[in-house]
Amino acid sequence: MKWAEISIQTTHEAAETVANIFHELGSSGVVIEDPELVNSYLTSGVWDYSDIEQESNTEIVTVKAYLPVDDQLDEKLRNFEEEFQQISSRGMDKGIGDMRCREVQEEDWASSWKEFFHPIKVGQYIVIKPSWEEYKAASDDLVIELDPGMAFGTGTHQTTAMCCRALEEVVKPGCLVFDVGTGSGILSIAAAKLGAASVQAVDLDSVAVRVAAENVAINQVEHVVKVAQGDLLTGVTGKADIVIANIIADVVIKLIVDIPARLKENGIFIASGIISERLSDVAAVMLEHNLLVDKVIEEGGWVAVIARKGGC
Incomplete structure (x- = not known):
């Protein structure tokens, strides 16, 4: 193509x-x-x-x-x-x-770009490993084998690494996760390896859907992660314990309006892909829609926000 x-x-x-x-x-x-x-x-x-x-x-x-x-x-x-x-x-x-x-x-x-993509530990446990490289895993490593292709996501960017660390904090065994704008599927695979019972991964782009499904299969988590084509939350069903979106601030702001209705009580929304200067814009819209900011992670001029659905 x-x-x-x-x-x-x-x-x-x-x-x-x-x-x-x-x-x-x-x-x-x-x-x-x-x-x-x-x-x-x-x-x-x-x-x-x-x-x-x-x-x-x-x-x-x-x-x-x-x-x-x-x-x-x-x-x-x-x-x-x-x-x-x-x-x-x-x-x-x-x-x-x-x-x-x-x-x-x-x-x-x-x-x-493959010569620049090497195994990297992005969290306490999560390691992103290119499919073409060797890596000797430690006993507590959760290794994600990846071939991003044209899906634009290797896990090396700060936004993805921060999301992985956020997932390490909030994923509990048996939880339901929505990964909105999944790209190469890194965050869905990470959630599955951390113990999520079900992950719905969606992306508008058909290339990303194909590549994410391939990476899910490579990592043997097809029984947990289902990949589908869809426009943001229109591609998922039901309510989740965790919704994660690593996109850009303007799209995150559009998404926030629909997040509370798609989260269970005390559910968690992780948003990333946000430059530091836009944090206040995102946080303000979260507050308007009853999402309470629990934590902000900042690295290299980018931020990830962990927010929780508040009471009525």
Whole structure:
């Protein structure tokens, strides 16, 4: 399958807004290349080896999105350019706006980044291991074997790692979990390995649904995790003990309206993919909808929020 890789240079301030524009256009996935984040990985020892040099200019953030090459692509690109030009009217610095577009084959993209993806322990127990690498597990490790393909999720980003640590805190044996926007299925698999009895994983993108189902099978948790295509909570049934959404702030805010009705009493909502500057916006909407913030986890300019459904 052919994809169009659209990349645009913007600022830290506008990166999430740009990502949201791509999301609204139906992008299969968005990659934010943040030089500050790359530098932090290079100095932290997360990567065993890398020949990437530290970036000296950390002000320019590159946002990349992947759209299928079809008869709708030209219109989507025009819509993106219009929306991008409007960012300044919202009081944000949109940056230089240098945009490039190139065609990529799915198999080429899916293999090009593998040299940078190595086993990593993201929580007290959870280890993300690429399917093509060896890892000697400790006795208490919960190893998730992963082949993300085009589903955009390796577990190495702070937002996913924070979600894994949040799940380690709140998942109890026998609980029901909804994973909204599952991507490559990491968080659903983590919940299953932590003892959840049932996990409903949904994603709007058919590629993510396929890849997540494959990763669920690789990790032998098909009896717990069911993957389906759906738009946020429209893809799940019943009420959950835990709902988790690692998306972006604007989508989380839209989702919050429907969360209380889909949580059991004292149920927990974990939201991530939120830049620190948007925490107050998300927390305010949570409060409006009777979700009480229990804990905020912050790392590298990103936050994850653990909130609990309050009483009537």
